[in-house]
Amino acid sequence: MAKTLDQHFDDLRSTRVWRSIFRSGAGSSTLKRAMAIQQNVFLHLFSTKVRTRMLSFSATWYLGTLTLGTFLILVATGIPLMLYYHPSVPQAYADTKDLQFVVSSGLFLRNLHRWSAHAMVFLVFAHMFKVFYRGAYRSPREFNWVIGVILLLITLLLSYTGYLLPWDQLAYWAITVGSNIASAVPVIGYKIHFLLLGGHAVNANALLRFYVLHCMILPLTAIFFIAIHFWRIRKDGGLYAHSSEPAVLQAQVQGTPTSPKIGEKWGTPDTSGGKEEQ
Amino acid sequence: MADSKDFIAGVDSNAKKSPRRIVFITRRTSAQVKAETEDQIQTFPEVMFRAAVAIMTLAIVLVWVSLLFNAPLEGLADPSHTPNPAKAPWYFLGLQELLHYFPPVVAGVLVPGLVVMALIVIPYFKVNIEADGLFLKDRPKRLPIFLVIAAALSLFLLVFKVYVALIPTLIIALLMLLASQSSPQSPSAFRRYLAARPLSYWVMTWFLFELVVLTAIGTFFRGPGWSLVWPWQGL
Numbered sequence: 001m002a003k004t005l006d007q008h009f010d011d012l013r014s015t016r017v018w019r020s021i022f023r024s025g026a027g028s029s030t031l032k033r034a035m036a037i038q039q040n041v042f043l044h045l046f047s048t049k050v051r052t053r054m055l056s057f058s059a060t061w062y063l064g065t066l067t068l069g070t071f072l073i074l075v076a077t078g079i080p081l082m083l084y085y086h087p088s089v090p091q092a093y094a095d096t097k098d099l100q101f102v103v104s105s106g107l108f109l110r111n112l113h114r115w116s117a118h119a120m121v122f123l124v125f126a127h128m129f130k131v132f133y134r135g136a137y138r139s140p141r142e143f144n145w146v147i148g149v150i151l152l153l154i155t156l157l158l159s160y161t162g163y164l165l166p167w168d169q170l171a172y173w174a175i176t177v178g179s180n181i182a183s184a185v186p187v188i189g190y191k192i193h194f195l196l197l198g199g200h201a202v203n204a205n206a207l208l209r210f211y212v213l214h215c216m217i218l219p220l221t222a223i224f225f226i227a228i229h230f231w232r233i234r235k236d237g238g239l240y241a242h243s244s245e246p247a248v249l250q251a252q253v254q255g256t257p258t259s260p261k262i263g264e265k266w267g268t269p270d271t272s273g274g275k276e277e278q
Numbered sequence: 279m280a281d282s283k284d285f286i287a288g289v290d291s292n293a294k295k296s297p298r299r300i301v302f303i304t305r306r307t308s309a310q311v312k313a314e315t316e317d318q319i320q321t322f323p324e325v326m327f328r329a330a331v332a333i334m335t336l337a338i339v340l341v342w343v344s345l346l347f348n349a350p351l352e353g354l355a356d357p358s359h360t361p362n363p364a365k366a367p368w369y370f371l372g373l374q375e376l377l378h379y380f381p382p383v384v385a386g387v388l389v390p391g392l393v394v395m396a397l398i399v400i401p402y403f404k405v406n407i408e409a410d411g412l413f414l415k416d417r418p419k420r421l422p423i424f425l426v427i428a429a430a431l432s433l434f435l436l437v438f439k440v441y442v443a444l445i446p447t448l449i450i451a452l453l454m455l456l457a458s459q460s461s462p463q464s465p466s467a468f469r470r471y472l473a474a475r476p477l478s479y480w481v482m483t484w485f486l487f488e489l490v491v492l493t494a495i496g497t498f499f500r501g502p503g504w505s506l507v508w509p510w511q512g513l
Binding site for chain 1 (some may be wrong): 316317318319320321322323324325326328329332333336337340341343344345347348349350351352353354355356357359360361364365366367368369370373374377381382383386387394397398400401402406407409479482486
């Protein structure tokens with residue numbers, strides 16, 4: 001049964017239309033499987049092979065994957081939510097009420113968006129600590145760690161800007177408390193506060209600014225950095241696998257030449273067709 | 279010598295796992311070849327499949343949560359009516375808790391700014407790359423430095439009456455003290471573990487501990503006027 005299904009799938013992948021869309025054709029050879037990743041504009045961010053032991057749950061707890069999962073859910077629920085929402089006062093609150101009581105599945109949509117947002121903030125923190133305790137920020141992955149910190153800040157800002165959009169008491173005062181902190185910045189604090197809110201207090205201008213940030217600027221920035229984050233995993237030699245192995249770390253600290261570049265080249269075929277070292 | 283070729287050739291012939299590769303190493307150049315014997319797996323379809331399963335499992339959990347619990351929605355925003363307490367989103371409540379003790383420029387600007395800076399520079403400092411136990415090297419020098427820093431930090435938190443941050447600090451300091459008195463040959467597995475922890479581990483664990491405690495206090499144990507309450511009060 002399973003074989004027949006595979007054959008059907010292979011037949012589909014051999015059709016002219018499929019071949020015109022996906023550059024790699026049918027077949028399950030190692031080469032074809034590598035091409036399925038490498039010849040795809042989205043998937044080529046990933047390496048064609050992964051160390052088997054990195055797939056075990058304990059290695060990563062899949063926290064990065066799960067964070068991506070929450071982000072995808074947030075995009076998928078956020079776009080339909082935008083269809084029912086006007087970023088104006090007091091219509092925003094009425095729209096949120098309508099989502100709760102009038103729109104079909106609106107309540108579910110909003111619930112899923114809200115809880116996924118909380119889950120994403122939690123998972124980003126968990127991912128960061130897991131990476132730290134594995135020592136995966138070590139060379140040559142320094143900059144990917146920095147990108148991770150940027151993504152943490154973007155995630156917090158995404159969640160924070162979304163917090164205001166329902167325009168209820170909870171939203172209004174949470175943003176008031178948070179934005180008042182910005183005023184504490186020496187010298188330019190007041191200017192930052194005004195720039196953030198478009199006024200002296202949280203008002204209709206602030207709602208519009210937060211809406212634009214939340215629905216456009218921050219998601220696009222996030223996607224930009226997520227792409228670099230994934231691509232750098234491949235460029236930096238795959239998921240960090242030497243977790244706290246004393247010999248490896250010792251060699252790094254003391255500068256013992258282990259010539260990893262030549263070694264990696266020899267051990268891992270470069271199937272991306274590019275220069276992996278640079 | 280009979281061998282007059284200017285190179286040697288090597289072949290990796292495990293064609294089932296990887297495409298055939300040939301390497302030529304010319305004489306008088308020394309290439310240090312480190313064969314990587316680790317098992318690898320194709321990203322497509324194995325890894326993609328696992329990632330999809332992980333994301334789908336997450337989606338199922340979140341859908342269930344969304345079906346069972348409604349997102350909060352209070353009354354229309356009213357600038358003239360301040361709720362007591364007015365709380366920021368949960369991930370900022372650690373900072374809001376600090377605002378209770380320190381002026382905004384310290385708790386709202388200095389502390390988060392330093393935390394972000396510290397996170398960014400982690401991989402660029404050798405002390406964070408080092409994996410040796412903190413007290414295994416240079417113990418006579420490091421122990422007094424640690425004691426002075428721990429005492430100064432504790433005193434600072436005590437003066438400002440930040441007991442919620444003082445208690446985690448003391449717990450970590452006690453564990454570090456125990457680590458300084460432990461050796462990698464200790465019969466106790468726990469003390470062997472402590473002895474092998476590097477400085478970066480201690481700093482990050484202290485930060486994580488403070489983050490969790492402050493956020494939990496701000497979320498569950500703060501009521502009207504930012505007074506200490508039990509989580510079930512006022513429900």
